Amino acid sequence: MSKTNYGQFLRNTNLILPKQPNHDEFLMVMENVFRCSCLIGVLGAKKWICYVWSAFILIVLLVMESQAIWKVIKALAGWAIDTAGQRSVTARLAGTIFYTIAIISLILASKLFRSWGELSALWVRVERVMAVKVPSDGTLKRRMYFIIGFMTVCSLLEHLLSIVSAIGLDCPSYLIIKRYILISHGFMILRHEYSDWYAIPLAFMSTIATMLWNFQDQLIVLISMGLTSRYSRLNQCLAKICALEKKQMDSDQKTEATKVYTWRKLREAYVKQAMLVRKVDDAIGGIIILSCFCNFYFICLQLFLGITQSQSSEPLRTVYYFTSLGWLCFRVIIVVLAASDINVHSQIALNHIYTHDTLYYNIEMGRLQDQLSKDYVALSGKGFFYLSKSILLQMAGAVITYELVLIQFDDKGTDDVQLNLTKNGVGVD
Template identity: 80%
Template sequence: MSNKDLRQFLRSNKLLLPRQPNHDEFLTVMDKVFKWSCLIGVLGSKRYFCCFWSAFILGVLLFMEIQAIWKVIKALAGIAIDMAGQRSVTARLAGTIFYTIAIFSLILASKLYRSWGDISTLWARVERIMAVKAPADKTLKKRMYFIVGFMTVCAMLEHIMSIISSIGLDCPPSLIIKRYVLISHGFMILRHEYSDWYALPLAFMSTVATLLWNFQDQIIILISMGLTSRYHRLNQCLVKICALEQKQIDSDKKNDATNVYTWRKLREAYVKQAMLVRKVDGAIGGIIILSCFCNFYFICLQLFLGITQSKASEPIRTAYYFISLGWLCCRVISVVLAASDINVQSRLALKHIYTHDTLCYNIEVGRLQNQLSKDYVALSGNGFFILSKSILLQMAGAIITYELVLIQFDDKGTDEGQLNLTKNAIGV
């Protein structure tokens, strides 16, 4: 058979190609998650419809963002007609930041989706060449599906709660869309500008933006679960090797040589795993920064609104502020704890090495101990900060500090200043 015929034969037989489809449960779930993310505009598939839909979502978000920024500029310049309620500078800025987050989330998620093929190939290759029989994680797939379903449902419930808090419980069905858009998007649209053709896309894009915001946290948690699972499997393998060596202390030199070879393969597996974490960290660093920033900002905002407006607002709106605050805190804690588990699991093997019998010590055990103790493995925000448990305390301290400052400057003079701006306004 000639070389040309051989190449044609290999192309027609996918099972003989070097890049065979992987059967890793984590990669299977992530592929499905990315495919479903195309519904909210994440670009990764090369199908024409997906490209068109993603471009449409991004175009509408950019148009809304430009409108929101222009209204913020007019509000800061004092030339906005209406500065009350949802048209104040704070509300306009919050709405602008919300859609800015949606745009960046869409871009970064699309970038990750398009590079996921290379990451998944590396992920599968590391698994194949690990040369260590690590036990399978039988619950990983179920836990990942649970996280996806739970976070999506909670995000939609929080969004529905925001709609109810905006329109109230006494709103007639015929005015639901109008009241919701005028209140929730008051920073973009005035009452005389309202139109059903304008309102329906706004309501739809609000839901898409909420799902995009939720999707970035899902990605961080799911990838962290996958990396943590791999470290957990390696640690289980190390524990079994330690237990077997404990039973073979009195074995001959041939077994000693075999043990050195086993420990070398185990050490190389930890090296490859650390390399994989750094590769993934480089790919999702931007998403981590965006997630931490937007969650921090909206926690401060919802806590501030809940404290300052709880007396003047309706009970349903006050309840929404604190329910939304609780959900945001839950997301932040879940993201940080899931990511910090990678660092915890990467160093967990040290305690088994320290307690290992000295009679079983060899050069590879010492190298592995030195490697695990000095090599810091963790997810980060492009190197600016590390996702560890201590960052939760830092964020809590920063939130309390900012809230005290905001509450201190939130006095009656603010309302008087807004009234003066309204009286001096010259038009929208």
């Protein structure tokens, strides 16, 4: 190896100017994800049936939302007939927020799909113009499908538990729908207004809204995994080149020129990758803000109910409160850690550069070091905050602060059902 020409080695191994593949597994998985999202109303395919179904779901959600807002106004103005229990102001507000989240999530996810063609084209273009050969990620596709299945199943199980906790284990079969709707959607429908023709669509839309909420978190996690994978592959390529230079003993002028060229191509690859992250960040920034807001709100809500209502609630409902809280916290952790990995992997290359022998230092390596150390790459909520590991501690501190305030001002007359709604079909599913 000591006598091997450095440039010849690079050509033989195709580290420089390689032939890049014409397909990308990440984009293939995302295409399947958007196609399946049509089932919950997201405009994930350019077919007329998808447009019709998406418009129908959106219109129904808007009708439900307008009715929920009207119920809140009536309660605040003192016009409501019944403001106790599941029809209290708190319950009505929780239901309104839940369906607001579903509507905004549907709109933002559909908007992301409409811009996904341009993003995916940029994704492929960046991959192809990279003048370095990065190793493939053989596990990315499998990990993405695991996350999709895991989050979907857990969300549905949590929704099912909310239904069981609302109706109880002793509910006759012919009363299941009626009891569930009157408890979970009591803020929208009074007992004398109940009808099966009205209740069944409500139960269906509650499940759709739950899946829309889960889908926005899935999008953040999956896209973060794709961006992290690209950084990881670039870092592996850089590590190989560093290891190669340590073994290369021939340092004639021709070899030195090849080394400078190699590091310039590496630096350009990192520049293109950072540009891609920022383009994606612009596209999903709204989804990140919505995800963080609604998860934070319902974590506070479920924790408050679990603490204040556990003494008076049925054991099954108490189990639901804390199970729902646990799933919410776990989901937030998954989202934040997946997104923060982008920032972590964008800095890993610095470790290889710092430990590289100064004997092989060149100007392009110095430029790459300066670029990586000064350029902060991470997903954000439209620039208002960045998804890094530290935000978990900030959110935890904020939750504790708000919980203490809520407990201090807790009205002992608050009914223990008031926000099971939040979840039972109108909340944290």
